[in-house]
Amino acid sequence: xxxxxxxxxxxxxxxxxxxxxxxxxxxxxxxxxxxxxxxxxxxxxxxxxxxxxxxxxxxxxxxxxxxxxxxxxxxxxxxxxxxxxxxxxxxxxxxxxxxxxxxxxxxxxxxxxxxxxxxxxxxxxxxxxxxxxxxxxxxxxxxxxxxxxxxxxxxxxxxxxxxxxxxxxxxxxxxxxxxx
Amino acid sequence: xxxxxxxxxxxxxxxxxxxxxxxxxxxxxxxxxxxxxxxxxxxxxxxxxxxxxxxxxxxxxxxxxxxxxxxxxxxxxxxxxxxxxxxxxxxxxxxxxxxxxxxxxxxxxxxxxxxxxxxxxxxxxxxxxxxxxxxxxxxxxxxxxxxxxxxxxxxxxxxxxxxxxxxxxxxxxxxxxxxxxxxxxxxxxxxxxxxxxxxxxxxxxxxxxxxxxxxxxxxxxxxxxxxxxxxxxxxxxxxxxxxxxxxxxxxxxxxxxxxxxxxxxxxxxxxxxxxxxxxxxxxxxxxxxxxxxxxxxxxxxxxxxxxxxxxxxxxxxxxxxxxxxxxxxxxxxxxxxxxxxxxxxxxxxxxxxxxxxxxxxxxxxxxxxxxxxxxxxxxxxxxxxxxxxxxxxxxxxxxxxxxxxxxxxxxxxxxxxxxxxxxxxxxxxxxxxx
Amino acid sequence: xxxxxxxxxxxxxxxxxxxxxxxxxxxxxxxxxxxxxxxxxxxxxxxxxxxxxxxxxxxxxxxxxxxxxxxxxxxxxxxxxxxxxxxxxxxxxxxxxxxxxxxxxxxxxxxxxxxxxxxxxxxxxxxxxxxxxxxxxxxxxxxxxxxxxxxxxxxxxxxxxxxxxxxxxxxxxxxxxxxxxxxxxxxxxxxxxxxxxxxxxxxxxxxxxxxxxxxxxxxxxxxxxxxxxxxxxxxxxxxxxxxxxxxxxxxxxxxxxxxxxxxxxxxxxxxxxxxxxxxxxxxxxxxxxxxxxxxxxxxxxxxxx
Ligand code: NA
Ligand code: NA
Numbered sequence: 001x002x003x004x005x006x007x008x009x010x011x012x013x014x015x016x017x018x019x020x021x022x023x024x025x026x027x028x029x030x031x032x033x034x035x036x037x038x039x040x041x042x043x044x045x046x047x048x049x050x051x052x053x054x055x056x057x058x059x060x061x062x063x064x065x066x067x068x069x070x071x072x073x074x075x076x077x078x079x080x081x082x083x084x085x086x087x088x089x090x091x092x093x094x095x096x097x098x099x100x101x102x103x104x105x106x107x108x109x110x111x112x113x114x115x116x117x118x119x120x121x122x123x124x125x126x127x128x129x130x131x132x133x134x135x136x137x138x139x140x141x142x143x144x145x146x147x148x149x150x151x152x153x154x155x156x157x158x159x160x161x162x163x164x165x166x167x168x169x170x171x172x173x174x175x176x177x178x179x180x
Numbered sequence: 181x182x183x184x185x186x187x188x189x190x191x192x193x194x195x196x197x198x199x200x201x202x203x204x205x206x207x208x209x210x211x212x213x214x215x216x217x218x219x220x221x222x223x224x225x226x227x228x229x230x231x232x233x234x235x236x237x238x239x240x241x242x243x244x245x246x247x248x249x250x251x252x253x254x255x256x257x258x259x260x261x262x263x264x265x266x267x268x269x270x271x272x273x274x275x276x277x278x279x280x281x282x283x284x285x286x287x288x289x290x291x292x293x294x295x296x297x298x299x300x301x302x303x304x305x306x307x308x309x310x311x312x313x314x315x316x317x318x319x320x321x322x323x324x325x326x327x328x329x330x331x332x333x334x335x336x337x338x339x340x341x342x343x344x345x346x347x348x349x350x351x352x353x354x355x356x357x358x359x360x361x362x363x364x365x366x367x368x369x370x371x372x373x374x375x376x377x378x379x380x381x382x383x384x385x386x387x388x389x390x391x392x393x394x395x396x397x398x399x400x401x402x403x404x405x406x407x408x409x410x411x412x413x414x415x416x417x418x419x420x421x422x423x424x425x426x427x428x429x430x431x432x433x434x435x436x437x438x439x440x441x442x443x444x445x446x447x448x449x450x451x452x453x454x455x456x457x458x459x460x461x462x463x464x465x466x467x468x469x470x471x472x473x474x475x476x477x478x479x480x481x482x483x484x485x486x487x488x489x490x491x492x493x494x495x496x497x498x499x500x501x502x503x504x505x506x507x508x509x510x511x512x513x514x515x516x517x518x519x520x521x522x523x524x525x526x527x528x529x530x531x532x533x534x535x536x537x538x539x540x541x542x543x544x545x546x547x548x549x550x551x552x553x554x555x556x557x558x559x560x561x562x563x564x565x566x567x568x569x570x571x572x573x574x575x576x577x578x579x580x581x582x583x584x585x586x587x588x589x590x591x592x593x594x595x596x597x598x599x600x601x602x603x604x605x606x607x608x609x610x611x612x613x614x
Numbered sequence: 615x616x617x618x619x620x621x622x623x624x625x626x627x628x629x630x631x632x633x634x635x636x637x638x639x640x641x642x643x644x645x646x647x648x649x650x651x652x653x654x655x656x657x658x659x660x661x662x663x664x665x666x667x668x669x670x671x672x673x674x675x676x677x678x679x680x681x682x683x684x685x686x687x688x689x690x691x692x693x694x695x696x697x698x699x700x701x702x703x704x705x706x707x708x709x710x711x712x713x714x715x716x717x718x719x720x721x722x723x724x725x726x727x728x729x730x731x732x733x734x735x736x737x738x739x740x741x742x743x744x745x746x747x748x749x750x751x752x753x754x755x756x757x758x759x760x761x762x763x764x765x766x767x768x769x770x771x772x773x774x775x776x777x778x779x780x781x782x783x784x785x786x787x788x789x790x791x792x793x794x795x796x797x798x799x800x801x802x803x804x805x806x807x808x809x810x811x812x813x814x815x816x817x818x819x820x821x822x823x824x825x826x827x828x829x830x831x832x833x834x835x836x837x838x839x840x841x842x843x844x845x846x847x848x849x850x851x852x853x854x855x856x857x858x859x860x861x862x863x864x865x866x867x868x869x870x871x872x873x874x875x876x877x878x879x880x881x882x883x884x885x886x887x888x889x890x891x892x893x894x895x896x897x898x899x900x901x902x903x904x905x906x907x908x909x910x911x912x913x914x915x916x917x918x919x
Contacts, residue, residue, distance in 0.1 A: 027462065028454035031244055038241065038429035042422045049754055051776030053765055056238055063244055064235035067465030070458040079459045080201040080466065081565050083558075085576045087199060102199040109204040112211065112224070113231070120228035132664040132687035134765045134777060139687070146235060225672045230660055238779040293781075341781045346625045346656045350806035351784040420790035423782035476660035480619070524658045527626050 009162040016159040017076065023152040024073030027066045034062040053134040061142040068117075068149025072156035078170070099170050103161035110157045114150040121147050181486050188213045188478070192515070196559050203463075206470030206560065210477040217481055226480075230473040235465060238425070239338055244461040245428035246297040250304035251453035251460075252435040256444045258409075259305040261402030263313065268391045268399055274374035276384045278315055278323060281306050282373065285327035286366045289334035291413050291431070293341075293424050295555050296464060296562045299328025303570045311571075314385035318581040319376060321571060325563045325578060326585025327369055329552035334362035336417075336424045339551050342519055343544045346526050350541075356607040357541045358548065361596060368588050405442070409434045460569055464562070468517070471560050475520030484512060484521060488528035498536035502597040505529060506550065506590065513554025514561075521554070522547055538600065545603045549593045556582040616649045616836065618828075621669065621678040623657040628800065629862045630824050631655045633733060633855045634679050637826070640851060644843040649836065651677065667827065671725045676832035682718070682732070683761060683822045689721045690903040694910060697899055698767045698892035701821045704860055706917065707734055711823075713912045717905075718825065727827040730844070731852040735798050736863035737818030738764075741811045742794035745878060749887045757794040758783055763820065763895065764796060770891045787811065796820075799866035808873035816867075816879045819888065 041055035074080050082102070087095050121143035123129075130136040160170060191212045195205035207227070214223050234240070253259065263277060270276040285302045292298050303324050310320045332339045335355035344351035377384045391399070412434045417427040439445025478484060491504055512521045533543045555563040558579045567578050596602050620638065624631045631653065638651035661669045666680030667688055686693040694700070694714060701707040711732070722729045746752060755773040759765050768775040773794075778786065786792045787810035795807065802814060826848075833841065871877055880888065900907040 024455055024458060027458040028451065031248055031458045031461065032454050034241070035245060035248060035429055035432045038245065038426055039433055042416070042426045042429060045756065045774075045776065046421055049756075050774055051756070053777060056241075056777055056779065059241055060236040060238050063237075063241055063461075063465075064232070066244060066458050067235045067462050067469075070462035071466060073455075074459040074462040074466075075201070077459055079463045079569060080203065081463060081568050081575065082199050082201045082205075083196045083575055084199055085574065086197055098198050102201070105195060105198070105200045105208060106204050109200075109208045109211075112227070113207070116224040116228040117231065119224060120232060127688065129668070130687045132684050132761070134762045136687070136762070142236070143232065146232070220673070222673055226660075226674055229665060229669070229674065233660070233662055233665075239781050336785045338781060341784065344784075345780070345804065348625055348627045348804050350809060352788060352806065352809045355785075417785070417791075418789050423778060423786040423791055425779075425782055472660065479654070479658055479660065520660075523656050527655055527658075530626075 027070030072152040203466030203470035242428040265402040275377040289330040295331035298331030316383040322581035325582035471517035509550040518551030
């Protein structure tokens with residue numbers, strides 16, 4: 001692509017990338033918390049002979065938060081897998097069209113995910129649904145975290161779409177991000 | 181029914197073929213098919229429920245933990261030490277260090293209940309090291325894909341627990357029944373690797389230099405931390421300290437300790453490991469959500485049940501039935517997550533198989549094999565996706581590299597159909613003693 | 615013709631699933647094939663236990679078999695049965711239902727569904743390595759429980775109750791990571807507990823029932839004749855299912871004994887001690903869920919007489 005072309009959508013994409021990075025960092029913290037909760041249960045049982053009644057529940061919520069909050073950062077880093085067999089046999093212009101179509105479809109589906117998860121959290125809030133286990137956590141709280149993750153995912157998908165629109169190709173190799 | 185199946189396949193081909201991210205493509209295909217054929221279904225509620233259930237499923241907690249453990253170990257000098265320590269011992273072995281993938285998968289399968297976790301951990305530690313040492317990329321990737329599936333066959337196993345609950349069979353018996361087939365399958369993989377290496381020596385890395393016995397023993401010292409870690413994880417589980425998922429957290433703690441002890445792990449590298457592991461988990465999580473949603477959508481549309489019913493109507497001989505079921509589950513396994521395909525079809529297939537004279541425990545192991553094959557068939561093949569993340573190869577390339585191992589598994593499934601004793605001997609012998 | 619998918623989370627061979635199939639068959643018969651119910655066992659429709667009522671409410675499935683006590687996240691009033699020793703025998707439970715059933719119907723209706731029938735599980739036993747003769751035998755016992763009442767009750771008894779997904783339980787029992795489980799005789803047989811634990815004490819400390827509810831929108835689409843016929847057959851079968859539940863308990867306990875499990879009933883002293891620890895939990899519950907208090911009180915008053 002033409003190097004001298006002005007970088008369109010620059011501020012918007014940079015803003016989204018910052019939010020995406022924050023999501024990824026929080027997701028990493030959730031993953032460490034997941035580990036901490038489960039390991040604490042092992043220690044509590046074996047050292048103090050008691051069980052932490054919240055460890056499994058909260059570890060599971062942490063996993064859900066990790067999955068969704070890192071969704072955008074995984075997309076940004078090229079970690080989300082896609083089938084690119086066709087990309088290698090068609091001309092560059094067609095690759096661009098396919099990437100555009102993939103981003104549009106991705107935007108639709110991630111928007112659906114956001115709507116569905118947000119609606120679920122909203123219903124749980126309105127109905128006052130709690131977990132049915134020992135710790136009666138109001139379910140809208142972890143569900144809202146998932147919805148926030150979905151929102152970051154939608155935003156990053158939009159950023160990907162804008163990148164394609166300004167002529168960039170989608171990141172394919174996870175290794176390139178890792179060096180950064 | 182045919183129309184539903186074709187629509188679904190068409191949607192999947194369109195979405196995945198044009199390069200939509202796999203998890204999103206599965207969700208999109210599910211939405212489209214439900215909207216067309218089950219218009220009254222509140223799709224967004226169904227999806228939210230499935231996404232929520234998959235994302236916070238306690239059965240899956242070990243997966244992100246093992247991914248985290250592997251990312252931490254990857255940042256220590258552990259894998260290098262492992263291979264340096266073992267290399268001199270494999271001088272005369274056809275296939276040399278390539279067997280490490282199979283052996284460590286087998287060992288790791290005894291700790292982890294899932295194939296994806298086994299593949300992720302072993303792959304992260306061994307794949308780049310082996311490829312860097314001059315081993316053939318396709319051979320390593322293929323053997324990793326194949327051997328990683330042992331996670332379900334060798335106990336503990338999430339699939340066997342689900343099957344045991346559904347079929348009302350002793351889970352302990354199922355666990356015992358998986359040991360011998362798991363070992364034989366691992367040996368078959370090693371046999372294949374050895375055969376390929378003999379036929380084409382260029383596939384394996386350079387011959388390690390000649391070393392004396394003392395040098396060999398000295399090299400083994402590097403294995404100490406690995407052995408301690410494995411002992412800690414296995415010991416915590418079989419020694420009554422931790423449940424299988426909790427053992428994964430012991431593994432993470434052990435990996436942090438190893439890194440701290442070697443002074444290769446800082447707070448910064450630990451944070452990097454967690455960040456990277458979170459991304460990998462998110463990627464797998466999205467695909468699991470998509471696969472579960474698509475599977476459940478198919479269940480509401482009645483497709484798996486319908487086909488299983490058609491097979492029932494064929495009135496096949498016992499062996500023909502097993503062959504047809506093998507084909508059926510392989511096709512189902514391309515599209516569906518393995519566990520769901522079992523849950524949805526078992527009420528029909530289990531009575532069929534029992535009536536054909538096969539044993540309940542035997543069918544459990546057969547189904548585990550079939551689910552393992554589904555792990556390495558595209559587009560929904562979790563092992564392929566995990567490896568894609570590790571090596572950066574394309575799904576198609578990985579699937580092709582895994583194909584020989586797919587055939588080994590298919591052949592093995594037929595072998596146990598002819599010789600069911602391979603499966604039933606150990607549990608029968610052990611439970612007879614009680 | 616109306617076709618309903620029915621979600622059941624229990625395996626095909628479980629007696630609740632078998633009941634659901636008998637019900638489906640009877641419905642087809644009494645409606646002359648107008649209403650055909652397909653039973654999906656093993657949670658094949660992706661609906662987990664605690665989501666049963668929400669799934670029927672949201673129209674994911676028109677009809678489902680639901681473990682009532684798992685719905686406390688949506689409606690705390692549905693936790694009444696599972697209070698320790700509130701209704702330890704089937705006769706007690708039947709009496710409780712006499713007062714409590716209208717409340718269950720009311721809750722169901724508030725969630726856009728209609729209660730068709732309810733069937734109890736066999737009582738909850740305690741499976742353990744060592745026999746439990748006195749309350750001291752429970753001290754520090756690492757016992758797997760499934761709900762808040764179980765956690766609370768066994769904490770009061772000096773045990774160390776813990777929560778753990780079912781998939782972790784069998785490997786943990788095999789390795790000795792946990793030393794006991796509280797569940798029904800059915801689940802004890804399903805899990806082949808004799809492989810790990812030698813003793814089963816029929817505490818029967820907790821009752822619980824499954825309910826079968828149908829989405830009101832789906833229900834209202836049926837003709838009045840079909841509705842009457844289904845209600846009648848549900849009532850008739852409910853009686854049979856209760857008897858089957860009792861028979862199920864006897865049958866499963868026999869299987870446990872056959873496999874070498876020592877089955878004992880708690881002594882009178884132990885029973886009294888257990889009841890003494892349980893009673894304060896009733897009051898706690900009534901305070902926390904005032905909507906359920908009148909039903910508990912009416913039942914207890916009737917039982918006194
Ligand atoms: Na395993
Ligand atoms: Na597959």
